[in-house]
Amino acid sequence: xxxxxxxxxxxxxxxxxxxxxxxxxxxxxxxxxxxxxxxxxxxxxxxxxxxxxxxxxxxxxxxxxxxxxxxxxxxxxxxxxxxxxxxxxxxxxxxxxxxxxxxxxxxxxxxxxxxxxxxxxxxxxxxxxxxxxxxxxxxxxxxxxxxxxxxxxxxxxxxxxxxxxxxxxxxxxxxxxxxxxxxxxxxxxxxxxxxxxxxxxxxxxxxxxxxxxxxxxxxxxxxxxxxxxxxxxxxxxxxxxxxxxxxxxxxxxxxxxxxxxxxxxxxxxxxxxxxxxxxxxxxxxxxxxxxxxxxxxxxxxxxxxxxxxxxxxxxxxxxxxxxxxxxxxxxxxxxxxxxxxxxxxxxxxxxxxxxxxxxxxxxxxxxxxxxxxxxxxxxxxxxxxxxxxxxxxxxxxxxxxxxxxxxxxxxxxxxxxxxxxxxxxxxxxxxxxxxxxxxxxxxxxxxxxxxxxxxxxxxxxxxxxxxxxxxxxxxxx
Ligand code: UN1
Numbered sequence: 001x002x003x004x005x006x007x008x009x010x011x012x013x014x015x016x017x018x019x020x021x022x023x024x025x026x027x028x029x030x031x032x033x034x035x036x037x038x039x040x041x042x043x044x045x046x047x048x049x050x051x052x053x054x055x056x057x058x059x060x061x062x063x064x065x066x067x068x069x070x071x072x073x074x075x076x077x078x079x080x081x082x083x084x085x086x087x088x089x090x091x092x093x094x095x096x097x098x099x100x101x102x103x104x105x106x107x108x109x110x111x112x113x114x115x116x117x118x119x120x121x122x123x124x125x126x127x128x129x130x131x132x133x134x135x136x137x138x139x140x141x142x143x144x145x146x147x148x149x150x151x152x153x154x155x156x157x158x159x160x161x162x163x164x165x166x167x168x169x170x171x172x173x174x175x176x177x178x179x180x181x182x183x184x185x186x187x188x189x190x191x192x193x194x195x196x197x198x199x200x201x202x203x204x205x206x207x208x209x210x211x212x213x214x215x216x217x218x219x220x221x222x223x224x225x226x227x228x229x230x231x232x233x234x235x236x237x238x239x240x241x242x243x244x245x246x247x248x249x250x251x252x253x254x255x256x257x258x259x260x261x262x263x264x265x266x267x268x269x270x271x272x273x274x275x276x277x278x279x280x281x282x283x284x285x286x287x288x289x290x291x292x293x294x295x296x297x298x299x300x301x302x303x304x305x306x307x308x309x310x311x312x313x314x315x316x317x318x319x320x321x322x323x324x325x326x327x328x329x330x331x332x333x334x335x336x337x338x339x340x341x342x343x344x345x346x347x348x349x350x351x352x353x354x355x356x357x358x359x360x361x362x363x364x365x366x367x368x369x370x371x372x373x374x375x376x377x378x379x380x381x382x383x384x385x386x387x388x389x390x391x392x393x394x395x396x397x398x399x400x401x402x403x404x405x406x407x408x409x410x411x412x413x414x415x416x417x418x419x420x421x422x423x424x425x426x427x428x429x430x431x432x433x434x435x436x437x438x439x440x441x442x443x444x445x446x447x448x449x450x451x452x453x454x455x456x457x458x459x460x461x462x463x464x465x466x467x468x469x470x471x472x473x474x475x476x477x
Contacts, residue, residue, distance in 0.1 A: 002180045004033045004200060007046035008193030013039060017201075019177050022089040022320045023310040024355035029087055032176035035201035040168070040209040043197035047139040047166040048215040050194030055136045055164045057192075062113035062162055068189040070106030073099060073154075073182075080150060080181055085311040087177040088149050089319040089358075090274050092312050102154035102182070105441045105458075109158035112460060129474045134467035136164030137241055138217035141210035143170050143203070143231075145223045146322055147277045147380075149178035155441070156220045157186070157196070159462035168197045168216065170206045172223075174322060203227065211235060218242065220457070220465065222279075225378075225450060232453055243454035243465045245279065245446060247378040248406035250436040251399035252282035253421065255392055256290035258411035262433055263291070264298045266411055270435030271384035272306065272362045275319055277326075279451070280407045280429075280437035284375050285386045286395045292388050296345060296366055299386075303346045303362045309353050321358040321381055330360055330381035337374035342385060343367040370398045378404070392417050400426045405448030407436040428452060 003010040015034040021027035033039075073080065081096030090098065119132040142156045153171060160167050171179030183198040199206050207227075210216050211234045218241035221231050228244040235242040252270055254263045270282030287295050311319030321327040327350065334348050347361030365385035368375055374385050389395045399408055399421075408427035412418050418432045428447035429439065439445055444456035455464035 002030055002032045002176065004035060004039055004043070005183045005187055005196070005198040006039065006043045007197070008187070011039070017173060017176070019087055019175070020323075021086050021357075022322050023086075023312065023357040026356060027086070029083070029177050032180060033200045035199045035206050037205060037209055039199055039201075040206050040213070043168045043199045044139065044210070044213050044215050046194035047168050047197055050192060051136070051138050051166045054166050054192060054195045055138070057164065059114045059116060062164070063110045065189055065191060066106050066110035066113060066158060066162055069186055070103045070110060072185045072189060073106060074103035076185075077103060080178065082312065083177050083181060084149055085319065087175050088146060089311045089322055091316050091319050094274055095311070098148060098151045101441050102150040105151070105154040106158045108442050109162040109462075112159070112463075113162040115460070117463070123473060127476055129476055131472040131474070133470050133472065134163070134463060135470050137466060137468050139166045139168065139215055140466070141168050141170065141213075141216045141219045143207050143210065143219065143221045143223065144172060144179070146172035146174040147274070147279075149175035150182060152222050153179060153182055155445070155458050157182075159466050160220075161191075161196070163463055163466040165466055166195045168199055168210055170199050170201070170203075170210060173200075173202060176200045211240075212238065214238065216240065218465065221245070228453065241454070241465060243457065245452055245457065246450065247404055248279045248281065248447065248451055249284060249376065249378055249402045249404045250280060250282050250407045250409070250427075251284045251286050251402070252409040252411065252436055253395045253399055254285065254287045254291060254295055255395065255410070255412040255414065255417060256288045257413045258291060259413060259433075260291065260294060260298060263295060263411040264302055266409065266433065266435045267299060267384070268302050268306070270409065270437050272303070272318055272382050273437070275321055276382035276384070277322060277380055278437045279378070280439065282409060282436040283379065283384050284370070284399075284402075285384055286389055286398050287386055288389055288391055288395060292386070296386060299364055300346050303364060306362055308359060308361065310355055310357065318362060318382060321360050324358060326381065327358045327360060330379055330383060333374060333377070333379045333381070334363060334383060337365055337368070337372060337385070340372045340374070341367075342372060342374055345386070347382070370401055376402070396421060396424055400424075403450045406451035407431060407447070409434060409436040
């Protein structure tokens with residue numbers, strides 16, 4: 001059994017959970033600790049005790065730790081990428097790419113640790129000086145989803161450490177493998193006892209206890225909308241800082257003047273890479289009528305040629321769905337779309353491969369309206385739908401007509417439309433001639449409306465959540 005990391009020690013639990021490969025359900029990667037409330041309590045206590053000394057650690061100490069972790073992740077990116085592909089079902093290149101991203105994130109925040117920011121100014125009163133500095137918030141609970149098993153933990157853990165916080169990390173139950181490997185790297189890199197704790201297990205046990213614990217000062221969560229809503233309500237009652245990243249129903253607008261190859265490449269990548277299991281996935285393809293038929297034909301040809309199989313097989317372009325429950329959810333949405341009158345242009349069915357896995361064909365609907373359930377709710381699978389529109393104005397209206405606001409894309413060669421879209425898209429991120437998914441690691445990430453809540457993640461903006469401002473007045477005589 002792979003144990004928890006609590007107060008600098010590896011601790012097993014009585015119960016364990018199996019980590020199953022979604023490309024081959026006969027392949028059990030390992031068993032991982034399944035924590036009790038006592039484990040959470042011990043981890044929070046350890047983090048709480050460690051908070052004062054880590055909060056006063058020097059920028060050099062933090063730089064050295066984060067830099068070492070980043071170096072180790074990058075040195076082991078192939079192995080970590082392989083583990084990621086095996087437990088989550090991303091293709092091997094995607095898995096290695098994600099591990100590389102995690103390494104870069106630690107390197108970025110190593111640099112950030114050396115850049116503590118502050119201001120000093122005169123008071124409005126004579127003889128007084130004012131200083132504005134930032135302090136760590138204390139112990140943070142980090143709760144992460146299954147779809148980015150190493151990058152999302154990295155982009156929460158690295159800034160938490162860089163800005164002087166201690167951590168209790170609860171990874172998604174479906175992907176404890178990468179979380180454990182990352183914890184092992186952090187431990188071996190010399191993180192002081194109690195500064196970083198790993199507590200694996202169920203959201204209903206571990207997550208819930210972290211949210212309610214009085215010694216946890218903040219929660220950073222990425223995951224489903226319902227859980228996010230529950231967390232924000234609970235955090236408000238405890239006056240905790242909270243940062244949420246949740247769903248998306250991201251539009252990709254394709255105008256008549258778009259370069260067709262670019263549009264198809266953006267749509268295939270955005271909607272189907274990582275098996276569409278990204279909150280930034282391009283699930284609504286909003287296509288103007290002059291290019292509509294050519295676009296749909298090119299998409300269908302592309303999807304027919306897409307190689308879907310075991311995530312680690314060479315040349316595979318799309319791996320399986322993550323598990324049986326997610327597959328059932330995807331199929332439910334597909335059936336509902338058909339019932340509501342959407343026309344299936346490609347896919348819609350599961351299929352068999354050599355190994356028993358959760359394989360679903362890339363699925364494209366056409367003749368859909370923005371009111372259909374398939375265009376309102378997040379599927380989180382390899383399913384996209386085309387919405388035909390008259391012109392740019394209608395496209396912009398439909399793009400913004402959603403409860404979500406994470407990422408919004410447009411394919412066009414018109415500077416006028418690209419510029420207007422950039423200024424009027426109601427989303428936290430805008431992509432021009434790029435897929436809605438796939439972001440850099442050194443700039444802020446986050447959305448508007450139902451997609452996000454609280455301060456932005458990533459880049460130097462991450463300090464807004466992981467620090468609190470102190471204003472000091474000094475009477476200098
Ligand atoms: C990306 O598109 O590169 O859960 C990142 C998600 C997002 C991360 C997307 N939080 O899909």
